[in-house]
Amino acid sequence: MNTVHLKLIFTAFLVIFMTPLSWGQEQEERISKDDVPASALDYLKTFPFTKKIKWYSETNGTDLSIEAKTKWNGCKYSIEFDTLGQLQDIEVTLNVKDLNLTLRDSISHYFRHSFASYSLCKIQRQYSGNPELIKTQVLNNTSNESTIIRYEIVAKVQTDKVKQLKEFLFDQNGVLLQTKVIPYRNIDNLEY
Amino acid sequence: MKKPICITIFLLLSVTSVRSQQLNQAGLLPSISLTKKIQPASRISLIVETRQVLLNQTKNEKVNWSYFNALTDITAIYSHKLGYNNALAGGYMVRFREGEIGHRSIQQFTIVQRLEGYRLSHRFSTDQTWMPNDPIALRIRYRLASEIPLQGASLDPKEFYIKASTEYLSQLQDNIVEHEVRLIPVLGYDFTDNNKLEAGLDYRRSSLFTESLRARYWLKIAWFRTF
Numbered sequence: 001m002n003t004v005h006l007k008l009i010f011t012a013f014l015v016i017f018m019t020p021l022s023w024g025q026e027q028e029e030r031i032s033k034d035d036v037p038a039s040a041l042d043y044l045k046t047f048p049f050t051k052k053i054k055w056y057s058e059t060n061g062t063d064l065s066i067e068a069k070t071k072w073n074g075c076k077y078s079i080e081f082d083t084l085g086q087l088q089d090i091e092v093t094l095n096v097k098d099l100n101l102t103l104r105d106s107i108s109h110y111f112r113h114s115f116a117s118y119s120l121c122k123i124q125r126q127y128s129g130n131p132e133l134i135k136t137q138v139l140n141n142t143s144n145e146s147t148i149i150r151y152e153i154v155a156k157v158q159t160d161k162v163k164q165l166k167e168f169l170f171d172q173n174g175v176l177l178q179t180k181v182i183p184y185r186n187i188d189n190l191e192y
Numbered sequence: 193m194k195k196p197i198c199i200t201i202f203l204l205l206s207v208t209s210v211r212s213q214q215l216n217q218a219g220l221l222p223s224i225s226l227t228k229k230i231q232p233a234s235r236i237s238l239i240v241e242t243r244q245v246l247l248n249q250t251k252n253e254k255v256n257w258s259y260f261n262a263l264t265d266i267t268a269i270y271s272h273k274l275g276y277n278n279a280l281a282g283g284y285m286v287r288f289r290e291g292e293i294g295h296r297s298i299q300q301f302t303i304v305q306r307l308e309g310y311r312l313s314h315r316f317s318t319d320q321t322w323m324p325n326d327p328i329a330l331r332i333r334y335r336l337a338s339e340i341p342l343q344g345a346s347l348d349p350k351e352f353y354i355k356a357s358t359e360y361l362s363q364l365q366d367n368i369v370e371h372e373v374r375l376i377p378v379l380g381y382d383f384t385d386n387n388k389l390e391a392g393l394d395y396r397r398s399s400l401f402t403e404s405l406r407a408r409y410w411l412k413i414a415w416f417r418t419f
Contacts, residue, residue, distance in 0.1 A: 027348040056344055069345070076308075121306075156276045162232070163276045165306075184276075185347070186385045188227050189355065189416045190313035190337055191271065191279060191302045192239060 028058045028067070036066055037085030043131060044068060044079065047139070077138075078124070089128040090138055091152065096120060099151070106174025107153070115157040121165070122154040150177065218247040219262070221394050221410035227418040233273040235418075237283075241265045243410070263289040269298065278303045287323070294323035309345050313337040313357075327366040335359035339380075353380045355390060372398040378412060386418040 033041070036055050044053060053070045058080075065088060068079040076093040096104060111118045127134045129147040137144050151170040156163065165182040223241035230236055243262040249255045269283030279302050287294040300317035315335040322328055337357035341347040359374040378392025394412040399405055 028344040028346060029348070029351070030344050054345075163273070165276055183385075186388075186416075186418050187304050187311070187313070188225060188235075188237070188418055189380065189388050189390065189414070190304050190311060190339060191281070191300075191315065192225050192237060192269070192416075 027060075028056050031055050031057045031066070036068075037081065037083065039085030040066055040068070040079075040081040040087075041085075043081075043085070043087060043135075046135065048072070049077070087131040087134070089126050090134055091124040091126045092138065094123045094125055096123060099123070103151070103170075103172065103174045107151070107170060110170075110174070110176055111155065111157070115159055117158045119156045120153060121156060124152045126150045126152050126169075154182065216249050216406045216408055217245055217262075218409040219259075219411070220244040220246065221412045223412075223414045225414065225416045227416070229418070235271045237267075237269045237271065239265070239267040239269065241267075263287055267296075267298070269300075277305060285319075287321075289323070292324050294321060294326075296321040310341070311339045311347075313339070315359075329363055329365040331361055331363045333359060333361045335374075337376075347382055349382055349384045351382050353382060354378070355380050355392075370399055372396060376412060378414070388416045390414045390416070 033053075033055055035057070049070050049072050051071050053068050056067045056069065058065050058067050064083050066081045066083065066085070068077075068081075070077050078091040078093075080088040080091070082088055099107070111120075127138060127147055127149055133144050133147050136142065137147055149172045151172070151174075153168045153170065154165065155168065156165055158164075165184065167180045167182055169177045169179070171177055221241065221243055223239060225237055225239045227235050227237040242264045245260050245262045246257065247255055248258050265285050265287050267283055267285040269281050271279050271281035273279045281298075281300045281302070283298040283300075285296040285298060287296065296319050298317060298319045300315055302313060302315045305312040305314075313336070315333070315337070317333045317335075319331050319333070320328060321331070335357055336359075337355060339347065340354045340356075341351060342353055343351040347353050354377070356377045357375075359376070361372040361374070363370045363372070374397075375395045376392065378390040380388055380390040382388050391411070391413045394410040396408040396410070397405065398408070
């Protein structure tokens with residue numbers, strides 16, 4: 001390899017490493033159980049989870065949270081804590097048919113009238129409030145008025161010529177609370 | 193994480209099951225892919241790839257250490273997103289090989305599935321190659337690639353990932369059909385969403401089902417940059 005080749009390679013690496021590394025998206029990283037606050041571990045010990053629990057730290061650039069993910073009874077559970085180990089919410093992945101008919105109609109009505117076309121990718125029921133009441137509610141699939149229940153839905157939507165992947169948050173009556181565009185991830189390395 | 197592991201094992205088995213390993217060529221395969229978004233759904237890419245041969249073996253000879261630039265490909269591809277996870281692309285490649293200049297037209301359709309914990313890409317493509325003194329070569333290709341993040345459930349900047357892909361190619365040239373299989377396991381690093389570097393093995397087994405099987409091993413180094 002002559003010096004011209006070496007110079008080219010060196011220049012290419014300089015360009016790569018000098019690229020700014022700032023971004024403002026959510027970032028998730030796998031962490032060890034040892035890095036999890038004791039109160040979060042203690043809380044999960046009271047659940048009858050039998051499968052492996054994977055721990056992640058998640059940041060949106062300003063706030064940091066700790067998240068546990070596992071499966072139980074055929075459903076995926078995501079339990080989010082703050083950095084002190086206090087429960088923030090529990091999310092359970094569902095199918096459309098698991099939603100009650102009124103809620104399903106309300107959400108379908110919103111999507112049908114807001115977008116030219118849509119496809120639901122992921123539905124999660126989100127519980128927040130008193131940790132002990134949430135636990136009872138999640139495990140027994142019962143209702144409790146003091147627990148806040150919301151539905152987080154990820155959907156591919158199209159309006160005119162714009163196609164987006166978005167996250168929608170509905171209350172338990174199917175009223176839209178907020179939406180967020182999920183940034184399109186660059187997949188050039190999977191195309192070429 | 194079980195599915196991506198199964199896919200990776202399948203990709204490995206798909207090539208290791210091919211009979212008798214024989215080295216014919218090995219070297220470096222550096223490439224740079226520069227992409228510019230020209231509209232929300234359209235992009236144009238310029239890809240430069242060279243093959244630097246370090247080990248070479250011709251028929252009935254010992255393996256020789258020899259360095260030479262086997263070829264350089266310069267490709268321009270226009271890609272248009274049809275949906276959120278699929279794109280249609282067409283391009284043109286100019287190949288510089290041993291003083292000759294060849295041409296290739298490329299058509300491809302890609303679907304990228306965003307699955308729990310990994311991504312799966314299906315690429316269907318066809319191409320037509322014209323080299324001086326050679327009959328036109330027509331190829332159809334299918335590539336299955338999985339991208340598995342190593343530091344979380346999704347790939348984020350400043351994280352490593354594994355990309356394992358396998359590709360099957362069939363070529364028709366001068367009324368002769370030949371088949372090739374490729375296995376490309378690489379380790380990637382995501383500097384930012386628009387800046388990725390990958391390095392790994394690019395293993396190619398060509399002239400399948402014939403007596404003149406050829407095996408080529410490349411150290412692939414690919415840089416993907418989007419503006």
